[in-house]
Amino acid sequence: MATPPNHAPDHVPGRSTDRPADLAPWHAPTPEARARFLAALRPDANGLVAAIAQAEGTGEVLMLAWMNAEAVEETLLTGRVTYYSRSRRKLWRKGETSGQVQHLIDLRLDCDGDALLVTVRQDGVACHTGRRSCFSWGLRDGEVAPLEPVLADPAGLYGGGG
Numbered sequence: 001m002a003t004p005p006n007h008a009p010d011h012v013p014g015r016s017t018d019r020p021a022d023l024a025p026w027h028a029p030t031p032e033a034r035a036r037f038l039a040a041l042r043p044d045a046n047g048l049v050a051a052i053a054q055a056e057g058t059g060e061v062l063m064l065a066w067m068n069a070e071a072v073e074e075t076l077l078t079g080r081v082t083y084y085s086r087s088r089r090k091l092w093r094k095g096e097t098s099g100q101v102q103h104l105i106d107l108r109l110d111c112d113g114d115a116l117l118v119t120v121r122q123d124g125v126a127c128h129t130g131r132r133s134c135f136s137w138g139l140r141d142g143e144v145a146p147l148e149p150v151l152a153d154p155a156g157l158y159g160g161g162g
Contacts, residue, residue, distance in 0.1 A: 026079025042113035
């Protein structure tokens with residue numbers, strides 16, 4: 001029996017079927033469509049494109065990260081957002097450690113193919129500091145200060161702090 005497109009075989013790393021009940025099941029694009037999307041990417045010399053995560057519905061910018069072709073492929077295949085960690089030099093499946101998963105709603109290329117807009121349903125916080133958005137600091141009274149509260153203890157999310 002064929003596996004439905006929104007259900008992953010157990011052997012696919014990072015694949016998730018645990019989308020929120022009020023979120024439509026993920027239907028992966030066909031292999032041919034994924035290949036066309038990947039061919040449209042114009043990565044930098046390191047094989048990376050910038051990826052801006054934006055909250056579904058509100059348009060709030062949650063974070064900026066990087067994707068390589070493998071991260072894009074896995075994201076399109078699984079419906080769970082996967083990035084490439086430049087510091088660890090490996091795929092980073094958002095929420096794999098913290099539980100703060102990003103469910104893919106839409107993935108768009110910019111006109112040059114060198115940046116992505118990732119519309120997501122964010123489970124919990126997006127930032128490793130425990131704030132909703134990584135863009136939570138700004139100038140206040142001439143000082144750089146946090147503008148949003150900590151909503152989740154980073155030590156509880158990652159076992160070490162943010």
